[in-house]
Structures are given as C-alpha cells and as structure tokens.
Amino acid sequence: MNNPEVVCRPRRQAVLWCLVGIGAAGALSAGARVVCTGRVVDGWVIVGLFVAAPGVGALYRVRGLVIADASGVRRRALWRLRGVPWRDIAELRVRERNLGRGGRSRRVVLVLRDGRRRSLPQPATGSRGDRDFAARLAALRRLHRRYGIPGPGRVGVVTDATVGSGWLRWLGLGVLLLVVGGVTASFVPDATAYERAWRAAPPCPARAPVNASEDCRWTAPAVVARTEARPPRQRSRLYFTDGRPLARLDVSSEAAEAFEAGDPVELTVWRGAVMKVAGAHYVWHEHVTTGGSVAVSAALPVLGAGYCGAQVLLRLRGRRRPAGEVVPSALPYALAFAGTGAWLLPLCYRHPVTPFGSARTVLWWTAGALVSAGLFVRAWRATRGRPPEDPGTAPPPPAAGGDVFVAARFLEHTDYNPYGFGTHVVLGDGGPAVTPHPGPGRFAARRIPVERLTVTSVRPARAGDGDTVPRGWHVAELDDAGTRVRLAAAPDDLARVIRALGPARTCP
Template identity: 50%
Template sequence: MTTGREVSCRPHHRRPLWFVAGLGAAGAALAGGRLAYSGELVDGWVLGGLLVALVGAVCWYAVTVGVTADANGLESRSLSRRRRRMRWQDIADLRVYVQYGRHGEEYLRVEVVLRDGRTRRLPLPVSGSRSDRAAFDEELEAFRALHRRHGAPESDHLAVISKRTAGRGSAVPLGLCVLLLAGAGLAAWFVPVTGATKEAWTSAVPCTAATPSAERAECLTTLPAVIARTEVGEGKRSSSLYFADDRPLDRLTVSREGARGFRPGDHVEVTLWREQVRVVARGDHVWREHFTSARSVAVVAAACALAAGWPGARVLLLRRGRRLPDDEVLPSALPFTGVIVVTALWLLPLCYLHPMGLPASPAPLTWAVAGSLATLGLLALAWRATSVRTVREATAATAAREPSDRDVFLAARFLEATDYNPNGFGTHIVLGGGAPAVTPHSGPGRFAAKRIPARRLTAKGVRRLRGSDGETVPRSWHIAELDDAGRPVRLAAAPDDLARIVRALGL
C-alpha cells in the first residue's frame, strides 16, 4: 500500500501464493501427462495432480486480486471478473462488513454503499485475525481519506455491519424459515399416509387359497428361503441379507442387529406384504421392517414448524428495525426463543397423543386452548421486550427518579481503557454515598474503586448501540459519547442506568 495519491491493496504474503500457484500448474501438467500415458482417469498420480492443480487455481485467483484507489475512485480487479470502477461521486459511504465462518471466525471486509442504495463488497482488504487488523484499518482509513477529499460521504463515523445490526440482509433467515415451514407442511401431509400404512400392516392377515389375486398384495404371504450370505455394515454402511437362487429376491437391506442374527445356509421364512419382504424369521431370531408411526411424523411436523420460529423472529426484528441506521444493533431474539420452548412443551405431546386431529373430548380441547392462550400471552410479552427504545424515551423514564444517599451499583462500563478504568477492568459504576466511581464488582463496598473525574468529562450525546461498539456489549444497552480532555470515551449501560449515571456525573 502507498500513502500518496494512489492507494493499492494487494494480497499479503504473495510469494507463498505464487509458489503454490506454480505447483498447481505443475500438478496440472503431471495429471495431463499421466492421463495421456495411461489413459486411466482413476489413477493416483492423476488424482493427486488434479488436487494440486485445484489448490493452485485457488491461489492463482487470490494472487491476482487487487483494489486500487486514486483521485477518480475505486477500482477492483480479479482473475474471474473484469475490472470494476466506481467513482467517488457515486459512492455514498464506506463501511465494514463482518462475515462469519463455520466455527465463529470473523472476517472483516470493506463494503461500498452507492448513491442508488446498492452495495458492493471489495475483495480487499480483508482481516481474519488480530495480527492483520492494523493493516486492514490503515488501508480502510486511506480509502476513507480519499473519499473525503474527492467525494461527499453521507456520514462521518465508520459503520460496522454485523449479525446483530439492522443493515444485515434477511435473505438467509427468510429462506431458512420458508424451508422449515415447507418441511413442516410436507411432514404434516404424510401423517395420514403413514398412519394408514401402519394400520393396514397391523391389521393384515395371512393369505388363503380363496383370496383373490387382486387382493393378495394386502394380505401376508409366507415363503421359505435360504440365506446365501450376510453383510454387516460398519459405521454408516447398511447391512444386507443375500438369498440363495435369488428367491424371493437377491438382496434385502436390514438393520445391523438383524443381519448379525443370521448365518449362511440358514433356512428362514420370509413374509411378503405389498410385494415386499417385511419379515425374515429363523427360530428365535426375527427381523421385522420398521413402520414409522403417524405420531412420530406429527411430532416432526410440529418440531419443524417450531424451529421455523427462530429465523422467523430474526426476520421480524429486521423488519421492525428497517427505519434504523444500518449499523444500529437490534434487540435480541431470545424472548421469542422462550415462546418457542413453552409452545413445544404443550404442542409436541399433544401432537404425539393425537396425531390425526383433536378428538371431541374436553380434555384435549382444554389442553390446546390453554396452551394457545399461554403462547399468545408470551408472544405479546416478547413483542414488547424486543421493541426499539429510543434515547429520548429512556431519558424521560428516569427523569423523575430521586437520587439516593446509599451506594448503588449499576452495571456499566467504559469501553476504552483510562486511568480510572485501567485495562478495561470496570464492570460497574457506584453512585450515591460518595463520588461516582468505577468498580470491578457489584458490591457491597468500594473496594478497588476508581473515582471518575467528572470535571474532566464533557457529554457529546447518547445513542443506541452500534456494530462498531463490539459484540460484548448487551444489545439493550445505550452508549454515552464523552470527551475526556480531548480523548473520546464511550460509556455503555442499560438505558435507565445510563441516564442516572450521566445525571450523577453532572453531564
């Protein structure tokens, strides 16, 4: 990266990438030569060369990616895409977009917000660990400096879009919700089918000579057979029985325990129903095909519908926060989780006991009505708990609260390390009996308390939580932006507690 008129971002550690890309080319040549010589695709050298070539292609793509910024705008280029240029006049803002890996890893990328509302994610710079965070911040700040000089940014602060903010897209949770609801509907459609199948199997009787040929599929036909060999699968592999002379069939998939009970040469009796083998019996060992009950399918349908409530709650919160700035943190969806858990406690047993619908008896009807009312009540409480509370509402709620002469410990913390909050040790602020102080505990007593220099502090404003404030701050807290002798300091606390602390500090 340069610090002059032009800023260029290239992948770090390019030499190893070039080396692996070269190995990939060599692997491709090896695979092609070996394939031409042997003519066999399933060959160790061919497969190994193709694997190395694939890794080399990925590194080749990574080494050709680049982003350049100058007085005219941003330009991104890669191997698979043509050069894409964006003028500073067309860019509304630059912000940080946080992507998450399978195991919770965080990858920071730069997102460009255009004037027409569209967004573009730059391939570079990227930060995946603390070691490269400084370089990421430096390159991003260089981009923002050029944007301020040659463009017109819509905001001064750096927005961070994480999984907790309002600007996150709703396509993924919406798609997951639709898939789960579709699965619930499909399982519900199979409830009467599975119920009828198991009932028909349970009530089936042996066939007789007088049974018409058209009805023999619905009765039980018993035939002798001889086991040719058995195959007991290990791990996730299936187990099988093989019959001599392929009578009544050549191979039958059974359970592992069922296959272990038979030996080659065993004379067995097989029972056919609906033209398929359902029972294999030999003396005291019997294998029976398992028929899924309507109760199990009904419980699966209800569980899928309940599971759809979690992404549905996420979509609902994103919809409620659509008027918030993109980087403001939304309320947590945990209150809706409580609604789902309580609903599961009464709905799943009800579906298991009455899979085909509620009978006319009063007990199940009362159960369903009482559970529905409980769910509706909890849903109303969850809706209220996840409402977006503005700073003005929080300040008005505590305006009439009287100060106390006794020590009161409030959960709050400064997000920056200061002389009264060294290394960010403070978890509470104590008010009342003495001067406001930062403590690493919730009391009682002022042990290890650090006095807050209120005269040094100046209030700039109070705002809701943003993505740039980190994910360790509870979603429902607000942030007071303070000036500590020219240094910006953030104080985080619950809205009511934050208003009390700000008034106690005389700000």
C-alpha cells in the same frame, strides 16, 4: 489520468492461482466425463464439480483489484473495472463476518448517496488485528475526506447481528426450510396408510396359497444357522438353516447379539417382507415409519422457517435505525417457537392426517394457539428496542451510607479505568467509582472525576463497541477533558449512573 494513490491487490496470489488451476482441472475433468459418457449425473462429474467450486472463489479473489485516486474508487471483480466518484459516496463501512474459531473476515463497503451499497474485493482480511487492512482503510478515508463529502463520526462496523447486515439470506433459508417441510409433509398420507395396513392385517387363512401382494400375515418356522453382529451403523444379519424360508435377514445389532445359532424362531411375513422374528427370549420387529413421525419431521423445518422469519422481522423493524446498531436478540422468538413446538409436535404425532378431525383436536388447537399468541406478543414487546432515556427519569441515587453496584463498564483505557479493568460502577456516599467486582465494599475502587466529564449523547449499542457490550445495553458518549470516552450499561442502569455523575448531566 491521475496517478493512483491507493492500490489494493490480493495477497498470496501464488496460492490463489494454484487453487484456480486445480479448479480448472476439476471443471475440465467433469466436462470430459459428460462428453465421453453422455451422463450428467455421474460420480466423477460430481467430484469434478466439487473440486472446481473452490477455484471459482479463488478466481474472484485473485482478480480483485481496487484503485483509489482523486477521481474516485475503481474496483475490478473478475474482468470488469467499474468506478464510483467520491461525490457519490456517502460513507465507508466495514463488513465483518464470523469465520468460526474466533476468526473474522473484514471488507470495505461503499455506501452511495442513493442508498445502494458496493462491496470492495480489496482490502480484505481474515483476522481482526490485521494492520495492513487498517492502514488501507485509513488511506481510503483520507481520500474521501479530501475529495468527497463524508459524514461525521467514525467508520461504521456492520456484522451479522447489526442493522445493515441484510435479511435476504434469512429469507432464503426460511423458504428452503418451508420447501423441505412441504415435501416431507407430502409423505404423511402414504406413511400413515402403510402403518395402518400393517397393524390391521389379519392372519392368512390356513392351507391357502400365499401371495406376496395379499394384505395378510403368514408365519413360517425357521432355525438360526448363525448370526453376524456388527456396529450399530452397519448391517447385522441372521442366517437360517437350509436357507428356509430365506437365506439371510438384515436386523439390528441388538437382535444379532440376542439370537444364537440353533435357536428356533418364528418369522412373520407381510407383503413379501419379514416384519417380525420371534424367539424364546427376544423378539425383533422391522421398523415401520409412522405417519406421526413423518409429520413431526415436517413440522420441525416449518418451525425453523418461522425462526428465520423472526430474524427477517427484526431487521425490517430496524431498517430505519442507524447502520451498525445491534439488532435485538431473537431469543424471545426462539422461546415462542419452542413453546409452540411443545404443543404442536405431539398433536402432529398423534393426529398426522386429521388434525381437526374431532372436538378434542380442535380444543387442542385453540388452547395451543392462545398460548403461542401470548408468547409471540411477549416476544414482540421484548424485541421492539428501547430508545435512550432522559437521565432525569432514572431512579434517584442511593441515600447516604448505602452503596449500590451497577453492572457498567467504560470501554476506553483511562486513569480511573486502567486497561479496562472495571466491570461495575458503585454509587453511594463515597461518590461514583469504578470497581472490578460487584461488591460488597470498595476494594480496588477508582474514583470517577465527574467534574471533568460531559455527556454528549446516549445511543443503543453498536458493533464497533466490542463484544463485551451485551445486546440491549445503551452506550453514553462522554467528553473527558477533550477525550472521547464511552460508558456502557443497561438502559435503566445507565440513566442512574449518568444522574449520579452530577455535573456530567449537562450537555454542551
């Protein structure tokens, strides 16, 4: 067996083993509770499982091990050790995930020649500037170049907003939202029937015995003995003199503050529940869940599921594009679903049971569907992605005597872009120059040495280009006397700048 050249073990193993121990204690406590009580659904069982969940993740991390040598890469997750020879590995990628508050986790992914991907448990990092991760990745790349057949170019970076990030999580979230919407919609008929029954309930006949199951309203006088007002999220109560017709009633905090001790009130009772308390200065109504509000609550998850479907569609449309290329923003689809909700939600609220019950609602559906269709067609066109254009098709540079400022930035530190200070490129009779402002004037401008620049390629933006490059921009890769330089701008602006560079338009 060859001596390992790269060994990647998890750091902070003592902390991870401590979490594993706590998780094991939680799992044992939950199991013991189930055995003693015979109940699976129990508060202590849920607490034990909640404590055990982090232990499972800690166990996966503490058992993660990666060994790379001349024979290939062997990875261990929990108990099994699997190996992949270098000849079967086509590419090494970095998978980045956002952790919130500016933090990111990074892992190495093996891309096999048959298209499958294998995520390595190590090396892993929770910060972008981890030097140990960069050193381990560089060591793995050296072994890949020595014993495998790597492709040209740098290591691809895949994030949640790039091609190659996967779409199954969006699909799962969309299915979950559809299920939530369907379950909520099943309560619409009952809520509508209850609301209509309450509104149509007639007064009970005089001198007739009152039955709690009858669909009629009866009124009873009462006197408020005292009130108990609490914060809005807590229950407030009204207490009645002599406990008649009932001892106390849960009301809103506003009602408890409006009534005072000694106020005579009239209670309206329906199906055994107090639905209304009427006083001289304030009237409280029991909240009745309407069918329209339930229908709106069902429509909102469905719209959210549609947005998840749009995310899946964007990733499926870009599946043949290079991994790491930024996926177009889903904002046009979000606006389309917002426009759809603008006409669909009022329709659901006003006609929850019979959305096609009249000519008016059919007309409403038709007009709304046409508006939504236009919005979705526009979103489809806006997110199809533009291929890099030929600089020769760009508008000509400005005439002599006029300067035009274009939002563009060089991504590397150069003598004409020190420390990445430039945010715009100015074009005009003074020659192309980098400026830290959108004009007017060439204050602090740095001339671009067009005589030593050569354009090698133009491509869409990728995750490795950094967060300063907006979605939809293109990146031109230039050779600056043997040094790789990247210039990023919007497609039309980038083509105009490349054309203005003059000698840089000739590719080798």
